[in-house]
Amino acid sequence: MDLGGSKIETALVNTDGGILASHHRSTHPEKNPDKVIADIVASTKICLREANQAAWGLGIGVAGQVDKLTGTVRFAPNLGWRNMPLRARLEEALGLPVVINNDVRAATWGEWRHGAGQGVDDLVCLFIGTGIGGGIISGGCLLKGCYNSAGELGHITIIASGRQCRCPNQGCLEAYASGWAIAERAQEAVRADPRAGQTLVALADDIQHISAATISRAYSDGDSLALRLMEETAQYLAAGVVGIVNAFNPCLLILGGGVIQGLPEYIPLIERSVRANALETAVEHLRIVTAALGNKAGVIGAAALARSKIEEPL
Ligand SMILES: [Zn+2]
Numbered sequence: 459m460d461l462g463g464s465k466i467e468t469a470l471v472n473t474d475g476g477i478l479a480s481h482h483r484s485t486h487p488e489k490n491p492d493k494v495i496a497d498i499v500a501s502t503k504i505c506l507r508e509a510n511q512a513a514w515g516l517g518i519g520v521a522g523q524v525d526k527l528t529g530t531v532r533f534a535p536n537l538g539w540r541n542m543p544l545r546a547r548l549e550e551a552l553g554l555p556v557v558i559n560n561d562v563r564a565a566t567w568g569e570w571r572h573g574a575g576q577g578v579d580d581l582v583c584l585f586i587g588t589g590i591g592g593g594i595i596s597g598g599c600l601l602k603g604c605y606n607s608a609g610e611l612g613h614i615t616i617i618a619s620g621r622q623c624r625c626p627n628q629g630c631l632e633a634y635a636s637g638w639a640i641a642e643r644a645q646e647a648v649r650a651d652p653r654a655g656q657t658l659v660a661l662a663d664d665i666q667h668i669s670a671a672t673i674s675r676a677y678s679d680g681d682s683l684a685l686r687l688m689e690e691t692a693q694y695l696a697a698g699v700v701g702i703v704n705a706f707n708p709c710l711l712i713l714g715g716g717v718i719q720g721l722p723e724y725i726p727l728i729e730r731s732v733r734a735n736a737l738e739t740a741v742e743h744l745r746i747v748t749a750a751l752g753n754k755a756g757v758i759g760a761a762a763l764a765r766s767k768i769e770e771p772l
Contacts, residue, residue, distance in 0.1 A: 513554060518544070555768050566594075592609045615631075673691075707739070709743055
């Protein structure tokens, strides 16, 4: 299951990462947590009924920080949760072992086991969507950190005292190159130069509705402001990636998420800049590829991660 603030994606996944049944529904965090729990239970039962099979367990990738020992969701801002004992509640309701992880780490596991990273034991996934998250596989292990929060690659600083991020810091990669930041920068650029922004406003109907998807569409139409914003975003992403590959020396960098899916042209621009600016030892064996599982990486990875935990409890 991939549990976010707007949707619950559920799938019954086999040992090869194949999807046997799936179910999608909206999350309603504005109601109460019991409603979300009830929706999780209902989604799980629908998938099992559809496939007419039993499951070994339920793996969940949740958009938040998870206590790996207790399965408690410490903080999930998009769900409005603090200290939610999710594993305990679901094990009681479903009678299945439940394994809970951060959603981006689950997606990283999915790409590693069943997607673009199969067979590579040193890789980094960077998912650029509404926010920016990542995961690091180093020496065949998912890097967890001291308190299970390693991989927050969107919050590395690329510009000291730069734009305010949604975390306490200023100048994070996410504050420049995530979906929300691209939208903010685009809206500022249009306000500063309304003539140059005419195409973006026409596509979005309103300045406030200009999003990263608007930039993708305007770029494809040859709009010059969209081109400039896209090239600047690629430079910010490259600045982040240079630090990431220098720090972790992956064999493979997998780029995914809605921003990259919407405009794959980012990848060659990022790659050129990274090869020019990173340490030679960091890039001479580096490959940069697109994520292979799309928006199914989360459910496939959550399932595979749960299976690995259930088979070999830590
Ligand atoms: Zn940040």
